[in-house]
Amino acid sequence: MSDSVLSQFTQTVVEEKKATGRRFKVGIIGTGWIAESHIETYKQMDDVDVVAMADLIPGKAEAFAKRFGIEGCRFYPSHKEMIDAEELDAVSVCTYNMTHAECTIYALEHGVNVLLEKPMCVTTEEAVAICRAEKASGKVLSIGFQPRFDANMQMIKKIVQSGALGEVYYIQTGGGRRRGIPNSTFIEKKTAGVGALGDIGCYSLDVVLNAIGYPKPLTVTGYTSDFFGTSLEYSAPENACRFNVDDFAAGFIRLEGGVILDFRISWAMHMDTPGDTIILGKKAGLRIPSTDCWNGTFDKPLKIYSDVGGRQVETEIPLIDTRKQKGLFYQKIRSFLDAIANGDPAPVPSSQIIYNQAIIDGICKSAALGREIEIEIPEI
């Protein structure tokens, strides 16, 4: 690959917007595990006051605030009471997947900007309702995909958009792990809605869909299984008896523009990896090393496969040292607040992630029916 092509991939610094002097009154909905990353990040920002927290579990929000040394904060038994009582600029929706839609829609309908944790929600219908509430509100809704801010992840999009691969026609993606089923609220339909698909599948879908400009998904053939989560051989009895989501899923998706997406994701299987991610273009192919989770960066170089002067060559794209960049959670939250202050579009817009959600939901629906289905997304 020539230097002029490679040099297109070197600019990786994420621009930080100037502070506008505005202060943000923020509320946190759901004070579980991921809320810890949100509060730790908000605490680093001197233009943010976390003034309210809500959790369905009595006393949980109070204990959370105490643990993180947050003073002068008010506590509520659910998102509704908090939003009704407070004048908030923004909320972080850190609840389990099954309440993402109701919390987000309620906040938007009450004029509050929303940073919504991934996955966007559970079903396509919920995603449509969220997008409609966002449109009616005129507020900022950003979806919490922090890998979007990682310099190595950004390289994938830069490479594709540079034209180095030519027209992309096939993508294999997914990833995951041999053993690594999370616990707590992740393994039950009533809280998580979906398993590996929603937890880590949404990330790997976002990496490749974002790289190719988020084309609309048209059809999907899906498969899901739960052999490990429900098995007493691989799961503790107290988890196996409540496990009722997917621990492995696969999908074959046709995207607008003729691109094929071949996807598989795993929390548990008898294999080290379901394979690297590959993006095939008419001029070159890109190999992205498989990761366990896709939620941050990766630790092996990207590789471009092409023909140069009649020879088949492989070009390694050196890894970018990301240790000096601001944390990914910092960038995800900062970019959301900056979008509110500057009147900019959402950094990770629902207009893209609705397609990610439609694929996840399409895989579940196709798997249940045992056949290919068409993905239909009504006008927002």
Ligand SMILES: NC(=O)c1ccc[n+]([C@@H]2O[C@H](COP(=O)([O-])OP(=O)(O)OC[C@H]3O[C@@H](n4cnc5c(N)ncnc54)[C@H](O)[C@@H]3O)[C@@H](O)[C@H]2O)c1
């Ligand atoms: N971005 C990331 O890296 C990352 C990592 C882990 C989890 N997540 C996402 O964060 C979300 C939460 O995960 P978690 O591990 O923190 O879950 P969790 O179960 O630890 O916490 C969720 C909390 O939300 C509360 N809750 C649910 N509905 C509520 C409502 N209507 N009002 C107030 N509180 C409500 C629950 O009582 C619970 O305490 C999930 O969607 C998950 O996918 C993102």
